[in-house]
Amino acid sequence: MPGQPADDLPPGTLNSxxxxxxxxxxxxxxxxxxxxxxxxxxxxxxxxxITTGRTKPETQQLIREAIEFHxxxxxxxxxxxxxxxxxxxxxxxx
Numbered sequence: 001m002p003g004q005p006a007d008d009l010p011p012g013t014l015n016s017x018x019x020x021x022x023x024x025x026x027x028x029x030x031x032x033x034x035x036x037x038x039x040x041x042x043x044x045x046x047x048x049x050i051t052t053g054r055t056k057p058e059t060q061q062l063i064r065e066a067i068e069f070h071x072x073x074x075x076x077x078x079x080x081x082x083x084x085x086x087x088x089x090x091x092x093x094x
Contacts, residue, residue, distance in 0.1 A: 026071075029086040030063050032056060044086040046070055 032041045035052075039059040042050040049066050053059035074081055 026081070026084055028067060028084050029088050030060075030067075031088070032059065043067060045082050045084050 028043050028045055030041050030043055032039055034056075038052060038054040039056050040050065040052045041059050041063040043063070046067060049063070049070050051059060051062040051066050053062050071081055
């Protein structure tokens with residue numbers, strides 16, 4: 001079927017094709033905090049990636065750019081990319 005991997009591909013072939021097509025998609029937890037003057041954001045799995053903005057949407061865009069920039073630098077320097085491992089949840093208490 002077009003667009004579907006064949007069942008008879010050698011093991012690892014699909015991963016090789018995906019890796020060759022560009023960096024893999026990674027999902028990092030971002031923590032946003034409201035302050036008296038705006039918003040801040042940081043990424044627990046990527047130390048040093050932090051930003052601030054006047055609005056949450058601005059901060060969301062800035063943290064995305066900061067993560068991408070940081071990961072590009074790690075790739076250029078041939079350093080390991082941290083695997084996402086943090087998780088978050090909202091806990092409701094009375």
